[in-house]
Amino acid sequence: MASTSRGDSLPKVQCPNHPEAQLVEDYRAGDMICPECGLVVGDRVIDVGSEWRTFTNEKATKDPSRVGDAQNPLLNGGDLTTMISKGTGAASFDEFGNSKYQNRRTMSSSDRAMLNAFKEISTMADRINLPRNIIDRTNNLFKQVYEQKSLKGRSNDAIASACLYIACRQEGVPRTFKEICAVSRISKKEIGRCFKLILKALETSVDLITTGDFMSRFCSNLGLPKQVQMAATYIARKAVELDLVPGRSPISVAAAAIYMASQASAEKKTQKEIGDIAGVADVTIRQSYRLIYPRAADLFPPDFKFDTPVDKLPQL
Amino acid sequence: MDEEASLENYFDHTLGSSDFHFEGDLGLQGSAPQLQDSSFLSSLTSREKDLTEDLDLSFLPDELSTQDEPPQAENDSRNEDSGVYTDGPPRDSTEGDTDTMNLACPLDLKSIALQARNAEYNPKRFAAVIMRIREPRTTALIFSSGKMVCTGAKSEEQSRLAARKYARVVQKLGFPAKFLDFKIQNMVGSCDVCFPIRLEGLVLTHQQFSSYEPELFPGLIYRMVKPRIVLLIFVSGKVVLTGAKERAEIYEAFENIYPILKGFRKQ
Numbered sequence: 001m002a003s004t005s006r007g008d009s010l011p012k013v014q015c016p017n018h019p020e021a022q023l024v025e026d027y028r029a030g031d032m033i034c035p036e037c038g039l040v041v042g043d044r045v046i047d048v049g050s051e052w053r054t055f056t057n058e059k060a061t062k063d064p065s066r067v068g069d070a071q072n073p074l075l076n077g078g079d080l081t082t083m084i085s086k087g088t089g090a091a092s093f094d095e096f097g098n099s100k101y102q103n104r105r106t107m108s109s110s111d112r113a114m115l116n117a118f119k120e121i122s123t124m125a126d127r128i129n130l131p132r133n134i135i136d137r138t139n140n141l142f143k144q145v146y147e148q149k150s151l152k153g154r155s156n157d158a159i160a161s162a163c164l165y166i167a168c169r170q171e172g173v174p175r176t177f178k179e180i181c182a183v184s185r186i187s188k189k190e191i192g193r194c195f196k197l198i199l200k201a202l203e204t205s206v207d208l209i210t211t212g213d214f215m216s217r218f219c220s221n222l223g224l225p226k227q228v229q230m231a232a233t234y235i236a237r238k239a240v241e242l243d244l245v246p247g248r249s250p251i252s253v254a255a256a257a258i259y260m261a262s263q264a265s266a267e268k269k270t271q272k273e274i275g276d277i278a279g280v281a282d283v284t285i286r287q288s289y290r291l292i293y294p295r296a297a298d299l300f301p302p303d304f305k306f307d308t309p310v311d312k313l314p315q316l
Numbered sequence: 317m318d319e320e321a322s323l324e325n326y327f328d329h330t331l332g333s334s335d336f337h338f339e340g341d342l343g344l345q346g347s348a349p350q351l352q353d354s355s356f357l358s359s360l361t362s363r364e365k366d367l368t369e370d371l372d373l374s375f376l377p378d379e380l381s382t383q384d385e386p387p388q389a390e391n392d393s394r395n396e397d398s399g400v401y402t403d404g405p406p407r408d409s410t411e412g413d414t415d416t417m418n419l420a421c422p423l424d425l426k427s428i429a430l431q432a433r434n435a436e437y438n439p440k441r442f443a444a445v446i447m448r449i450r451e452p453r454t455t456a457l458i459f460s461s462g463k464m465v466c467t468g469a470k471s472e473e474q475s476r477l478a479a480r481k482y483a484r485v486v487q488k489l490g491f492p493a494k495f496l497d498f499k500i501q502n503m504v505g506s507c508d509v510c511f512p513i514r515l516e517g518l519v520l521t522h523q524q525f526s527s528y529e530p531e532l533f534p535g536l537i538y539r540m541v542k543p544r545i546v547l548l549i550f551v552s553g554k555v556v557l558t559g560a561k562e563r564a565e566i567y568e569a570f571e572n573i574y575p576i577l578k579g580f581r582k583q
Contacts, residue, residue: 176531177531177532192529192531192532195529196527196529199527205523208516208519208520208528209530209531243512243582246512246551246552246582247534247550247551247552248530249530249531249534250530251530251531
């Protein structure tokens with residue numbers, strides 16, 4: 001609606017005095033105005049503004065909007081079906097208290113499962129505050145998997161959780177499997193299986209996780225200042241570069257790095273706290289910490305301010 | 317057991333028809349040999365089902381199986397004869413064979429479980445008798461149709477011998493058991509390339525074959541197309557190969573992977 005260049009199919013309205021001028025649309029009044037002389041050239045353009053002003057908290061239950069929800073054509077196949085909604089007022093109920101006109105039939109029976117899954121995805125993503133782009137990506141992935149039908153036997157919730165995991169990875173902000181488990185009813189094992197199946201079905205791959213992907217989240221959840229977070233990121237990166245922790249999961253290395261950085265700063269966190277946030281056992285942190293402890297002096301960034309010097313770091 | 321020696325003679329005299337049919341699958345697709353005694357490598361079989369809950373076998377990855385819930389043993393007692401040479405690729409050691417065979421007579425599992433030693437039978441959990449023998453150390457699943465799955469042997473000959481011993485045991489218990497359709501279904505091998513490996517590099521270049529998820533499993537799962545073998549490659553340089561029907565497939569797969577791994581050696 002906003003574009004003024006509709007191509008050559010429509011007769012172009014022009015200002016009679018200034019044929020070269022690009023007309024400006026005033027959508028409130030439904031006019032097209034010449035910017036040079038101010039002549040109203042075309043009128044009765046369809047007004048796309050809202051019909052009436054709505055204020056918050058003003059009888060919020062009665063939404064007089066007549067257009068309903070925004071359409072989601074990419075995902076639902078763009079159906080324009082309507083359905084009978086629940087009645088309001090006394091007349092819509094018959095003598096037993098049941099509502100008349102109960103016809104709220106399945107609007108799209110084939111996509112009902114998909115809509116359910118979208119709702120579930122939305123709920124899960126909401127629990128961990130994921131932004132809209134990840135949710136959209138997850139929905140797209142789910143739609144692709146669902147249409148392919150190669151994973152038809154699997155529980156839709158499992159596929160939805162796995163799609164959520166993949167979407168987070170693809171957007172560059174990976175969540176650990178345990179974090180996804182925390183918001184889903186599916187076990188980590190099942191999510192992991194579905195994850196691998198989906199990657200094979202969609203013939204995509206994802207980047208390997210690195211320690212830095214999780215630093216900002218874990219550190220903020222622990223309430224560590226930015227300096228400590230930067231130090232922990234540096235420590236973890238250096239530890240992987242120097243190959244001090246071969247074969248260890250990046251999450252465990254990240255947790256150990258956070259432990260070391262926090263113990264060297266004023267904000268000391270226990271292994272248990274870090275383990276709770278990161279989803280790793282505190283023995284795992286201990287193991288990884290033991291591996292990086294000998295080279296602790298090399299791992300810290302050069303400009304780090306030590307509250308506890310390196311030789312006084314706890315030795316576990 | 318001391319009966320074994322006498323059973324040997326008994327067997328040789330009585331079991332006349334031992335046709336060794338090597339072809340044909342037995343259709344024992346659903347059974348899952350998962351055993352505590354055998355090394356974890358030998359329990360990486362091509363068909364699995366969750367046998368016993370107390371075996372927490374979730375340590376190893378699932379895709380080695382064709383079924384949904386493969387149990388994997390965490391038991392580290394592998395007698396691995398890796399034969400490591402300091403210069404040059406070391407030999408594998410065949411770790412485990414799984415085979416199936418047909419006893420060709422319907423069996424009463426309850427009586428077998430009651431009479432035989434080292435047999436367990438829990439029909440609510442699994443519909444087969446789980447029998448173990450000590451020499452060669454193997455475990456067998458014996459089904460009421462007469463079909464049997466035997467796992468845990470260290471070589472093809474041992475696997476065959478073990479299967480015959482089980483047939484003997486069943487025969488001693490009074491069933492007219494025969495030894496038909498012995499077929500090796502899966503072979504597992506392990507080896508050590510003696511240098512650390514950069515798994516991240518390998519997964520980058522061989523994306524379509526590799527799957528490396530440190531959160532799920534510490535090893536890289538490489539699915540070789542020809543021969544169709546699955547390899548578990550670890551940072552330490554240890555490699556596990558499974559899914560082979562023949563010994564030669566394992567060797568071929570190792571010959572294929574070795575130059576690739578050399579390219580990703582950690583300096």
